[in-house]
Each structure stands twice: as structure tokens, then as C-alpha cells.
Amino acid sequence: MSITLRVILIISSFIAFFLCVKKIKQSKLKVANSVTWMLGSIILILMSIFSDVVGWLSEKLGFVSPVNFVFLIMIAFLLIQTFIDNIHITELNEKIKELDHYIALKEHDEKK
Amino acid sequence: MKVLIIIPAYNEAQNIEKTVKDVTENTNYDYIIINDCSKDNTKEVCEKNNFNMLSLPINYGLTSGIQLGMKYAYKNNYDIAIQFDGDGQHQAKYLKKLVEKIENNSADIIIGSRFVEKKKPFSTRMIGSRLIAFIIKLTTGKTIKDPTSGMRAYNKRAIQEFIRNMSLTPEPDTLVYMMKKGLKIEEVQVEMKDREFGESYLKPLKSIQYMINMIFSIIFIRAITRKNK
Numbered sequence: 001m002s003i004t005l006r007v008i009l010i011i012s013s014f015i016a017f018f019l020c021v022k023k024i025k026q027s028k029l030k031v032a033n034s035v036t037w038m039l040g041s042i043i044l045i046l047m048s049i050f051s052d053v054v055g056w057l058s059e060k061l062g063f064v065s066p067v068n069f070v071f072l073i074m075i076a077f078l079l080i081q082t083f084i085d086n087i088h089i090t091e092l093n094e095k096i097k098e099l100d101h102y103i104a105l106k107e108h109d110e111k112k
Numbered sequence: 113m114k115v116l117i118i119i120p121a122y123n124e125a126q127n128i129e130k131t132v133k134d135v136t137e138n139t140n141y142d143y144i145i146i147n148d149c150s151k152d153n154t155k156e157v158c159e160k161n162n163f164n165m166l167s168l169p170i171n172y173g174l175t176s177g178i179q180l181g182m183k184y185a186y187k188n189n190y191d192i193a194i195q196f197d198g199d200g201q202h203q204a205k206y207l208k209k210l211v212e213k214i215e216n217n218s219a220d221i222i223i224g225s226r227f228v229e230k231k232k233p234f235s236t237r238m239i240g241s242r243l244i245a246f247i248i249k250l251t252t253g254k255t256i257k258d259p260t261s262g263m264r265a266y267n268k269r270a271i272q273e274f275i276r277n278m279s280l281t282p283e284p285d286t287l288v289y290m291m292k293k294g295l296k297i298e299e300v301q302v303e304m305k306d307r308e309f310g311e312s313y314l315k316p317l318k319s320i321q322y323m324i325n326m327i328f329s330i331i332f333i334r335a336i337t338r339k340n341k
Contacts, residue, residue, distance in 0.1 A: 094278065096170065097172055097176050097179075100168050100169060100170045100172055100176065101168070101176070101179070101180045101183060103168075103169050104146075104166040104167055104168045104169070104180060105166065105180070105183070105184065105187070107166075107167060108165075108166050108167075108184075
């Protein structure tokens with residue numbers, strides 16, 4: 001990995017990490033939901049500090065360049081995150097639907 | 113037996129009066145209109161006529177409407193729930209045939225089918241119907257001649273399945289689910305009219321999406337349903 005990439009990764013990971021902490025303090029983010037983000041940024045920082053390990057591992061796994069390996073991990077992380085979000089959206093959808101039904105039934109009962 | 117007719121209605125102000133008149137004149141069953149947050153004055157029309165109506169504050173589509181109808185049927189202890197379109201396509205005079213079949217205990221779900229005695233025409237819409245019928249045959253081994261028909265009668269057991277599993281839709285994939293659960297499905301011949309006013313739920317792009325959803329749902333989800341112990 002080049003020095004520039006390592007510096008960019010470290011800086012952006014730190015920004016992501018502190019953004020998470022700030023949003024939790026403002027209670028705009030739940031701890032349970034932000035753990036994956038914080039974990040992701042910690043992994044990214046570790047990867048940019050110990051770039052030798054990443055280089056060795058990516059060579060063993062047959063990657064052309066260590067950068068590709070880093071990108072693959074990031075993409076995998078993003079996919080997992082969107083999948084989790086998708087589940088949350090569906091859950092919320094079901095909850096709103098239940099409320100929708102509840103209101104309709106209640107209104108009907110009150111009319112009688 | 114206590115029978116409830118569930119009439120889902122979305123922007124059906126022009127049709128709903130006629131539909132309810134048809135139901136009350138030709139049958140003596142209870143009915144409930146599910147107003148799915150219509151943008152036109154469906155709600156006002158129903159209130160003016162003092163129709164029995166559940167009015168949803170948020171639009172959630174046909175599936176949610178039928179689910180709410182099932183909840184209402186379950187809560188008020190109905191023995192049979194019938195899904196009946198509010199757009200004037202279905203005719204209430206055929207409902208008796210569906211109810212009689214369930215009362216004779218011949219099946220758990222009765223479909224008001226257009227093609228029991230008559231042949232299926234080769235129109236673009238019917239290609240979809242054939243494809244779904246073929247996949248149902250493939251996954252369950254049973255022949256359903258009109259799987260996309262929106263006129264269906266469910267007995268108590270089927271209503272309970274709807275309450276138990278809130279992911280069930282009022283569509284053909286649910287038929288596969290019910291068959292896998294061991295419920296019996298039969299069809300009776302009915303006739304349907306073309307709709308007079310307003311727009312249908314199914315538009316060209318929507319119907320392609322609908323077909324893809326149905327095929328995936330039947331093959332990958334409903335076909336591997338397990339029986340209750």
C-alpha cells in the first residue's frame with residue numbers, strides 16, 4: 001500500500017469513528033446500530049497501520065495488489081451493512097402497518 | 113355460518129356504491145369495506161351511505177387491506193371470509209356457490225374461477241396466468257385453472273393461517289403456501305365483468321414486476337413451506 005492511501009484511510013477512519021461517537025451523544029444513532037460502523041473504522045485503521053500484514057495476506061490469497069484486498073473488505077462490509085439496514089426497514093414497515101391496522105380497527109370500534 | 117365479505121377499495125368512489133348494493137341485494141352476508149387511504153372521496157361516499165367500513169390512515173396496498181380484513185374476520189369470529197374486489201368486476205350472485213362449497217366441507221379455500229368450464233383465452237394477461245398455473249402445478253402437483261382470480265373464499269382454518277403468518281398476500285403464492293400446509297383448494301365457475309371506472313392495481317410495468325415477484329415467491333419461498341405439527 002502506498003503512503004498516501006494509508007494516510008487517507010487513517011484520516012477518514014478517524015473521522016468516521018468520531019462522527020459515530022458524536023451522533024450517539026446527540027442520540028441520533030443507537031449504540032447497537034453504530035457498533036458495526038465503529039468496528040469497521042477500527043479495522044480500517046488497523047489495516048492501514050499494519051499494512052505489511054495486509055500485504056502478506058493479500059499475496060497469500062492471490063490478490064494482484066493489497067489495495068484490491070482492502071477494497072474487497074470494504075465492499076463486503078458495506079454489503080453487510082445494507083443488508084442489516086434492509087432488515088430494519090422491513091421491520092419498521094411491519095410496525096407501521098400494524099399501527100395502521102390498529103388505528104383503523106379502533107376508529108371502527110369507536111363509531112359503534 | 114357467519115360469512116364476511118372483504119371489499120378492498122382504493123380510489124373506488126365511482127364503483128363502491130354499486131358494489132355494496134350488489135352485495136347487499138344478492139346476499140345476506142356481512143361485508144366490510146377496507147378503504148386503503150383513498151385519494152378520492154371513497155371515504156365520504158361510504159360514510160354518507162353508512163357503509164360498514166374500516167378506513168386506513170396510511171396507504172399500504174392490497175395485501176395490507178386483505179390482512180386487515182382477515183384480522184377483522186378473526187376478531188369477530190367469522191367462519192368464512194371472502195375476498196371480493198370493490199371495482200365492480202366481481203358479481204355477488206356467485207358468492208353463494210363459494211359459501212355452499214365450504215359449508216359442505218369439500219375444501220378450505222374456494223376460488224371463483226373464470227375457467228373451470230370455459231377455455232382460457234390466449235391474451236397477454238392470460239400468458240401470465242398460465243405461467244403461474246404451470247409453476248403451481250410444478251411445485252404442488254395440483255391444477256388451479258384460475259390462480260390470479262381475486263374472488264376467493266377462505267374458511268376458519270385458512271383465516272387462522274392468515275393471522276399466524278403476516279407475510280401472506282392475497283395472491284397465487286399464498287395458494288401454494290396453503291396447499292403445502294395441507295389445506296384443500298377447489299374452484300367454482302363464475303363470470304367477471306370488465307371494470308367500468310378508475311384504474312386497476314395492475315399496469316404493464318407493474319404486472320411484469322408482479323409476475324417476477326410471484327415466480328420467486330412460489331419457487332423459493334412458498335414451495336418449501338412445512339406442514340403444521
